């Protein structure tokens with residue numbers, strides 16, 4: 001017997017039988033919309049339980065959406081904004097908060113404007129959500145790995161008991177991106193959909209760290225060291241403040257993630273990219289020049305730097321790592337480097353380590369209701385679509401909103417199909 005996670009009250013069997021593949025936030029939200037219309041919904045997931053990446057997202061503090069003004073919020077989706085705006089108009093950041101409240105969970109706005117559930121966790125929210133979906137009649141089939149379609153259009157699944165085939169009046173794929181494969185979304189669907197003639201842009205790391213060829217000295221002493229109160233820029237002109245972390249192989253953290261799309265694209269185009277760091281964003285260059293220009297007497301440069309500017313530890317070691325011996329001893333060059341230290345990034349970290357994926361099913365392969373033009377009756381939602389966004393709640397908001405949008409697209413399509421003429 002294939003694994004079944006509890007069956008609650010079954011909806012009216014005269015209603016359409018709909019399939020959702022992928023039990024992340026996009027698939028679960030689609031299920032909610034379809035169940036609310038009285039459809040019979042089967043949700044299939046490859047893993048032993050749904051929502052595993054959603055749960056992981058909750059480990060570091062489940063940032064579900066953002067409270068900034070709507071125009072600024074929408075602009076975070078960059079080149080994909082025009083595609084995503086219609087989803088957000090129906091289910092935007094405020095709707096996400098209301099929806100969380102509807103599950104009995106309060107939210108709060110952090111100092112950065114990010115919105116979190118009060119407990120900062122995903123588990124209570126997912127529990128309440130799954131409970132509500134089960135009560136609405138959701139039939140959850142776990143350990144069902146989607147394998148494509150039979151020639152007749154039925155869904156093929158690999159299960160621990162062998163291959164099974166399920167028919168549905170329409171189906172919605174919400175298979176996620178390609179990072180953190182052990183949580184279920186492994187991107188294996190890319191080859192599968194391409195094999196069915198669907199145009200999919202290659203998955204690429206988004207919100208990711210980067211490789212830098214550190215010396216053994218820096219690596220051994222500072223891997224894991226946070227770089228606090230710094231600013232970073234992909235071009236030496238547009239600066240952003242925040243925090244990042246030195247890793248054994250390079251650099252990561254929220255500040256780097258925020259710039260990662262531009263840096264990744266530059267590496268792809270040019271083979272490497274430069275990330276500029278301002279190690280003292282609260283001091284301007286003139287002040288630093290003045291401080292470092294004071295008499296040093298017999299003090300070492302490291303001591304002079306620390307006494308005059310407060311720069312020490314990992315920041316001082318980064319300067320020593322990146323500057324030539326002559327530049328490190330030249331107080332004018334040292335001051336300039338504190339304000340704009342170039343780091344050469346050689347590669348993004350692998351997709352599996354990224355927070356999210358860029359790439360996916362191209363919008364040109366979909367109709368406005370997110371139905372695949374090449375496969376009428378098959379809809380797509382969530383991170384598997386070709387868009388990307390920074391961290392800050394934008395990923396989950398768009399995944400939830402796209403799940404709603406695709407489910408509404410499916411209902412609309414079913415309605416048009418059943419209406420003669």
Ligand SMILES: Cc1cc2nc3c(=O)[nH]c(=O)nc-3n(C[C@H](O)[C@H](O)[C@H](O)COP(=O)(O)OP(=O)(O)OC[C@H]3O[C@@H](n4cnc5c(N)ncnc54)[C@H](O)[C@@H]3O)c2cc1C
Nearest residue numbers: 022024025026046057063145146176184185382383393396
């Ligand atoms: C460490 C980390 C922290 C994050 N923190 C945040 C955050 O704070 N805020 C935020 O907005 N976003 C965050 N994200 C991103 C967010 O979790 C994802 O964007 C979101 O979960 C994507 O939702 P989805 O439904 O599209 O796909 P997923 O959540 O990836 O779900 C896809 C589902 O499809 C299933 N599946 C895949 N292939 C198959 C198959 N062939 N057959 C059957 N089932 C299949 C998977 O098992 C999985 O359950 C974080 C991500 C990570 C990795």
